[in-house]
Amino acid sequence: MKRLILSILASATFFLVHAQERLFNEMQYSQKQTVFTLNAPSSAKAVKVRIYNSASASIPSKVVSLKRVGQDRWQTTVKGNLLGKFYTFDMGRGECPGTFATAVGVNGKRAAILDLSTTNPEGWDKDSRPAISSPSDLVVYEMHHRDFSIHPSSKSQHPGKFLALTEPKNIYYLKTLGINAVQILPSYDYATVDESHPDVPQYNWGYDPLNYNVPEGSYSTDATRPEVRIREFKQMVQALHNAGIRVILDVVYNHCMAIDGSNFQLTYPDYYYRMTEQGKGSAGNIGSTGGNYSDGSGCGNETASEKPLMRQFMLESVKHWINEYHIDGFRFDLMGIHDIETMNIIRAEVNRIDSSITIYGEGWSAGTCAIEQDRLAMKAVTYKMPGIGAFADDMRDAIRGPFSDDTKPAYLAAIAGNEESIKFGLVGGIQHPQVDMSKVNYSKAAWTAQPTQHVSYVSCHDDMSLVDRIRTSFPGIQTDELIRLDKLAQTFVLTSQGIPFLWAGEEVLRDKKGVHNSYNSPDSINQIDWNNLIKYPDVFLYYRGLIEMRIAHKAFRMADAELVRKNVRFLDAPSCVIAFTLNGKAVGDSWNDIVCIMNSNKTPQQVTIPEGTYTVVCRDGMVAVGGLDKCQGGTITVGPQQALIMHK
Numbered sequence: 001m002k003r004l005i006l007s008i009l010a011s012a013t014f015f016l017v018h019a020q021e022r023l024f025n026e027m028q029y030s031q032k033q034t035v036f037t038l039n040a041p042s043s044a045k046a047v048k049v050r051i052y053n054s055a056s057a058s059i060p061s062k063v064v065s066l067k068r069v070g071q072d073r074w075q076t077t078v079k080g081n082l083l084g085k086f087y088t089f090d091m092g093r094g095e096c097p098g099t100f101a102t103a104v105g106v107n108g109k110r111a112a113i114l115d116l117s118t119t120n121p122e123g124w125d126k127d128s129r130p131a132i133s134s135p136s137d138l139v140v141y142e143m144h145h146r147d148f149s150i151h152p153s154s155k156s157q158h159p160g161k162f163l164a165l166t167e168p169k170n171i172y173y174l175k176t177l178g179i180n181a182v183q184i185l186p187s188y189d190y191a192t193v194d195e196s197h198p199d200v201p202q203y204n205w206g207y208d209p210l211n212y213n214v215p216e217g218s219y220s221t222d223a224t225r226p227e228v229r230i231r232e233f234k235q236m237v238q239a240l241h242n243a244g245i246r247v248i249l250d251v252v253y254n255h256c257m258a259i260d261g262s263n264f265q266l267t268y269p270d271y272y273y274r275m276t277e278q279g280k281g282s283a284g285n286i287g288s289t290g291g292n293y294s295d296g297s298g299c300g301n302e303t304a305s306e307k308p309l310m311r312q313f314m315l316e317s318v319k320h321w322i323n324e325y326h327i328d329g330f331r332f333d334l335m336g337i338h339d340i341e342t343m344n345i346i347r348a349e350v351n352r353i354d355s356s357i358t359i360y361g362e363g364w365s366a367g368t369c370a371i372e373q374d375r376l377a378m379k380a381v382t383y384k385m386p387g388i389g390a391f392a393d394d395m396r397d398a399i400r401g402p403f404s405d406d407t408k409p410a411y412l413a414a415i416a417g418n419e420e421s422i423k424f425g426l427v428g429g430i431q432h433p434q435v436d437m438s439k440v441n442y443s444k445a446a447w448t449a450q451p452t453q454h455v456s457y458v459s460c461h462d463d464m465s466l467v468d469r470i471r472t473s474f475p476g477i478q479t480d481e482l483i484r485l486d487k488l489a490q491t492f493v494l495t496s497q498g499i500p501f502l503w504a505g506e507e508v509l510r511d512k513k514g515v516h517n518s519y520n521s522p523d524s525i526n527q528i529d530w531n532n533l534i535k536y537p538d539v540f541l542y543y544r545g546l547i548e549m550r551i552a553h554k555a556f557r558m559a560d561a562e563l564v565r566k567n568v569r570f571l572d573a574p575s576c577v578i579a580f581t582l583n584g585k586a587v588g589d590s591w592n593d594i595v596c597i598m599n600s601n602k603t604p605q606q607v608t609i610p611e612g613t614y615t616v617v618c619r620d621g622m623v624a625v626g627g628l629d630k631c632q633g634g635t636i637t638v639g640p641q642q643a644l645i646m647h648k
């Protein structure tokens with residue numbers, strides 16, 4: 001009997017979960033009819049759907065009222081074949097394409113009725129996710145579509161478009177560098193670029209979400225035809241997958257472009273956003289932004305992931321990108337605005353599809369959030385979110401200096417006291433017997449449970465490029481020294497047990513002319529000048545060599561906290577020298593013992609390492625995985641401002 005009750009309960013739960021999955025299915029098309037459903041307050045006077053013959057038609061061909069079909073839920077069925085038509089919802093506050101449009105017209109003003117299955121490129125049913133055994137197997141390359149392919153030196157046929165990432169020459173470049181995942185900056189439909197003027201150069205990072213579940217139109221070859229952006233996005237994913245490269249999407253559920261006029265606000269006013277205490281007190285003051293809304297994002301608003309509909313929205317959106325576009329991972333912008341429970345629910349649901357889909361995010365917010373602070377998915381509590389990673393500012397800032405002061409150098413300038421923070425990053429943010437947390441810059445306790453929760457990086461889009469940062473913090477630095485420090489900095493990233501993360505173009509010494517927040521700077525600031533590849537081939541080869549070494553040798557990505565605690569050992573070393581050994585044999589690596597020594601001093605330094613004959617693979621700013629030279633253990637010398645890596 002007990003078993004029977006349990007089984008009934010289980011199936012009831014199953015049903016509820018699956019019933020919930022369809023909460024945001026706003027438009028269900030078939031040739032005979034289309035069902036429109038909207039989550040809008042039960043108290044709404046009327047909810048209407050307007051059908052248009054085109055994205056720009058001035059008057060609707062049909063206006064249909066939705067009926068209440070449950071708590072805060074409205075629905076109607078329109079007979080006939082509506083394929084190719086457009087629609088908007090209106091619950092009395094103005095038209096919008098709904099919260100969950102899966103296809104839109106130009107600039108995302110109206111949703112489009114199309115059959116998504118007709119947007120699949122040839123062979124899409126055979127598309128599959130390149131295999132990995134852990135997130136630290138990835139080498140992530142963060143890129144913006146325009147940055148990557150807009151400069152004339154890129155010679156792309158589709159500059160600034162999704163399709164640039166289908167071009168064999170560009171794919172060949174990524175394969176040659178050796179990365180196996182791209183993280184693309186926001187590629188959903190965002191607000192600030194006017195899609196109706198594709199020939200006018202416009203730039204934005206895209207952290208101003210409009211329609212979360214549709215690709216951005218300005219990255220397509222024709223934003224006026226709703227199916228084009230969808231098909232081209234899929235072609236991009238397919239081409240990258242065929243090359244063994246995963247695609248990680250930057251998702252920005254934490255805020256919208258603006259509250260007023262947002263799809264959330266126009267369908268269910270004041271539901272999706274967190275309000276301040278003052279705002280909560282004046283409920284009913286709908287639509288007023290007079291200080292009533294909390295702003296944890298620094299963008300004027302913050303969403304409320306803890307509320308059932310917002311949580312479900314995020315969950316269904318993530319699943320839409322996985323199921324419809326075969327996305328392999330998500331980078332959550334300002335993840336620290338979301339609540340821990342929501343992130344864990346998303347992880348669990350994604351695991352049901354494929355546990356190798358990567359999830360990580362920014363474990364911070366950009367202001368105070370209107371929710372209990374201990375509920376937030378902040379970096380410090382990453383260990384409470386198994387399978388979810390966070391960006392590690394500890395190691396980043398210890399290497400190159402703080403985010404808050406571009407002129408302030410750190411380890412790279414041979415400033416002592418940063419070593420422990422870097423060691424903490426090398427082990428992937430776990431508790432390690434040789435890392436003294438009292439000496440770590442920002443974290444007084446280990447914040448990951450597994451090293452695969454630690455995103456290791458020294459630069460990303462949201463900051464100066466590494467080159468600019470070094471130039472700013474080393475006034476008058478010459479190029480040869482800059483290159484030495486640049487290589488040294490990335491050596492930590494690529495030998496860290498976390499997930500290594502590179503900003504596109506660093507491998508060719510890209511700069512942004514010193515601009516820090518280049519979110520809407522012109523192409524002249526943001527574009528990667530590929531002529532640098534010819535100017536600085538040794539930088540590219542160094543990055544490429546380290547990536548090749550990491551991917552070929554599991555000792556650099558043990559992926560398990562216990563293995564890291566046992567098999568990563570730090571050696572005694574002088575100030576600003578970090579020396580460690582990796583027990584390759586213990587983790588099944590063909591290199592039995594690996595020694596890595598990093599020295600940011602301007603003078604050679606000596607370190608005592610275990611005896612034996614070693615093969616040197618990295619020295620004097622060069623990497624050769626097959627070996628550069630042999631050397632004997634004991635007391636050895638590491639040159640100034642460089643890394644020495646060897647194995648036996």
Ligand code: CA
Nearest residue numbers: 189190191217
């Ligand atoms: Ca757009």
